[in-house]
Amino acid sequence: xxxxxxxxxxxxxxxxxxxxxxxxxxxxxxxxxxxxxxxxxxxxxxxxxxxxxxxxxxxxxxxxxxxxxxxxxxxxxxxxxxxxxxxxxxxxxxxxxxxxxxxxxxxxxxxxxxxxxxxxxxxxxxxxxxxxxxxxxxxxxxxxxxxxxxxxxxxxxxxxxxxxxxxxxxxxx
Amino acid sequence: xxxxxxxxxxxxxxxxxxxxxxxxxxxxxxxxxxxxxxxxxxxxxxxxxxxxxxxxxxxxxxxxxxxxxxxxxxxxxxxxxxxxxxxxxxxxxxxxxxxxxxxxxxxxxxxxxxxxxxxxxxxxxxxxxxxxxxxxxxxxxxxxxxxxxxxxxxxxxxxxxxxxxxxxxxxxxxxxxxxxxxxxxxxxxxxxxxxxxx
Numbered sequence: 001x002x003x004x005x006x007x008x009x010x011x012x013x014x015x016x017x018x019x020x021x022x023x024x025x026x027x028x029x030x031x032x033x034x035x036x037x038x039x040x041x042x043x044x045x046x047x048x049x050x051x052x053x054x055x056x057x058x059x060x061x062x063x064x065x066x067x068x069x070x071x072x073x074x075x076x077x078x079x080x081x082x083x084x085x086x087x088x089x090x091x092x093x094x095x096x097x098x099x100x101x102x103x104x105x106x107x108x109x110x111x112x113x114x115x116x117x118x119x120x121x122x123x124x125x126x127x128x129x130x131x132x133x134x135x136x137x138x139x140x141x142x143x144x145x146x147x148x149x150x151x152x153x154x155x156x157x158x159x160x161x162x163x164x165x166x167x168x169x170x171x172x173x
Numbered sequence: 174x175x176x177x178x179x180x181x182x183x184x185x186x187x188x189x190x191x192x193x194x195x196x197x198x199x200x201x202x203x204x205x206x207x208x209x210x211x212x213x214x215x216x217x218x219x220x221x222x223x224x225x226x227x228x229x230x231x232x233x234x235x236x237x238x239x240x241x242x243x244x245x246x247x248x249x250x251x252x253x254x255x256x257x258x259x260x261x262x263x264x265x266x267x268x269x270x271x272x273x274x275x276x277x278x279x280x281x282x283x284x285x286x287x288x289x290x291x292x293x294x295x296x297x298x299x300x301x302x303x304x305x306x307x308x309x310x311x312x313x314x315x316x317x318x319x320x321x322x323x324x325x326x327x328x329x330x331x332x333x334x335x336x337x338x339x340x341x342x343x344x345x346x347x348x349x350x351x352x353x354x355x356x357x358x359x360x361x362x363x364x365x366x367x368x369x370x371x
Binding site: 009011013023026027033037038060061086087092093110112115 | 189196213238248278301
């Protein structure tokens with residue numbers, strides 16, 4: 001199914017909405033600065049906060065997407081929507097080809113956070129795609145009609161550490 | 174030539190629909206993302222609560238906003254899009270700040286306007302519907318201090334860029350305070366940026 005993205009991306013006065021939810025445009029400088037601030041101040045609790053915030057906003061955002069696009073009603077088309085919306089939002093490329101209701105693996109060859117982190121801070125020693133992990137967990141919970149927090153997403157390989165691609169493992173938490 | 178905010182907003186809206194093959198939005202010299210404001214508010218105010226020290230959290234979040242504003246708008250004013258769309262509108266050095274404001278509006282950061290600009294000395298920006306103030310009110314109720322950390326840092330960054338000396342050495346030359354905030358029940362948010370104490 002072809003989605004009319006511009007129709008779902010609208011400005012009302014000074015606010016911007018994507019499928020009815022307010023969004024903001026921010027660049028990699030801010031997104032990476034926030035991540036660094038949280039990680040350096042709170043350690044793993046900071047990365048957990050990024051994960052949870054992304055999971056919650058992705059869960060609510062994807063719920064709103066599906067409400068606005070009722071013709072997208074199969075798991076396959078919902079996974080496709082997740083992939084294209086990730087791309088539409090400038091977050092990168094993500095492939096949901098090895099995923100099912102019990103979990104699976106997800107590959108991302110490119111992402112905003114990887115490109116931004118490497119451009120701003122260079123190589124990391126540990127995986128750093130906390131936003132993407134949370135985003136995936138939230139979207140999959142909506143797609144498979146599970147509650148928020150149902151899935152746990154870990155990052156097995158990360159391009160921020162100069163791996164070839166980011167690989168995420170999804171399990172039931 | 175007057176600053177044409179509508180033209181700048183249109184250029185951002187048009188450009189933000191372009192994706193390169195990696196799913197990234199390269200626009201105005203930076204990589205843009207479109208993320209729900211709920212995410213940013215959860216991060217900022219969650220950080221504040223978890224750190225348990227509002228003053229330290231505030232300082233760090235304002236600094237993140239200021240450093241971001243400094244690097245972001247330097248990228249923006251060095252871009253091809255700036256040269257094509259914005260530069261022809263600029264007649265005086267101060268006009269840059271009005272153009273930065275138009276871009277911030279285009280980014281969905283709030284309804285912003287310059288209230289006062291004393292070149293090199295003082296900038297007053299007024300904001301309505303800042304997503305930070307709205308988000309705080311919606312989630313936590315009335316605040317006892319200003320909550321627009323990102324916009325506060327960005328207000329100082331605008332002065333840094335225009336009056337703070339050569340990039341990249343001019344960041345944190347100015348400092349902003351939030352004198353009014355809708356999260357506190359004020360009719361609008363207001364930021365005052367002045368030269369930082371040495």
